[in-house]
Amino acid sequence: MISFKQVTKAFDGQTVLDSISFDIPKGSAFGLIGSNGAGKSTILRLMSGVYQPDSGEVLLDGKPIFNSPDNKCRVFFVSDETVQYHSFTIKSLANFYKLYYPRFSDALLEKMLKAVSLPTNKPLSTFSKGMKRQAITMIGIAAQPEYLLLDEAFDGLDPAMRKLVRQLLIDRMLEENMTIIISTHNLTEINEICDSAALIHDNRIIFSRSLDDIRSNMHKLQLAFPTDAPAYTKEQLAETGTEILHFEKQQSVYHLVVKGDEEELCERFSALHPVVCDLIPLTLEEIFIYELEVLGYGNYVFENDEPVSQ
């Protein structure tokens, strides 16, 4: 298990992480999501032992990762930067990482390379962005770490490659109980592979939970009333005891984003006798947007002829 205990990290006096705490259990696929510059890559660098926390602890099974060769070789960090590998070929890169990762498997690398058409004897500088990602990700998998950290894992990969990488990761989870930690802006990927996730914003963790918990606690609610029914304000609807994250009203049709248990919400709003009362699950993308909207992120007001929200 990887644990962050009240970790703070600042660069040049600018706080990037402010006393964050969370755990990643072994065997899970964990997603780090967050706004641009929220500190996702910093978290991954702390996890891989590249950075030392200013205060607090980053622990792997109870022992610090920083400055611990024993722990560091259990973790592999696939950075979103590939410029440092430019003079390497896949072959020389494999030989380099073999020095640090005792479980590095040539056979596994060969098997993966068979599925793609990457030259093993040309420097990575001649590769396209997506090819570089493929190469580094496969090296990371072949190193057989217990924890594989992927920064912007699927960035630059085409749909076929994304599917292949997903299959490879799942295969490693099944065969080796490998833990996968992915940072990305692309929430579809988190949805497809992860079982839990943390949302990072403004140097803090907004939530860190299983995806199912996150999703089952937030819904889109569509309500419609007969046209002669009285209009409700957001405050009046909140009086039912519901936390309303988003409120939109067009004539007698309401679009809300609410928190709470599905059945309870159904009961509560059916009592108002709407003609339509539909609860729709939210996508992770929507959860991301509405959670951050409440915190005042991304609330730009666009000029529009017809205002749709109030």
Place this chain on the structure above:
Amino acid sequence: MFDIDLQSRVPIYEQLYRKIIELAVKGALPEGSQLPSVRQLAKDLSVNPNTVSKAYQNLERDGVIYSLSGRGSFIGKIQKADVHSDILKEFDTAAQNAMRVGVDADTLCDRIRTLSSEFIQNGKEHQT
């Protein structure tokens, strides 16, 4: 064996849960038939094994499947009453929606009779 939609709003474990119940109710997975292992299904669908295992746990909790240690998971006895109450709930919603837009009870009753005779007719054709 199971089709899932990775882009769907419905969580993957919920899709699997519903699919297995649907197949069991329709008789495609009769009582006692073995389900693929969590491992196998995760591999086939290339989804997170923890997701598959969550679906199986919920199915077991709700008595749809049972597991024998070392042998795997099997379809249990489907409780007809539960299935009926779910389906009737859906029927109620559909009927209410229809009445709300002015379809009267007689029209609905006629429709059920037509559906019923069609259903019986189809059953006879299958037998012959």
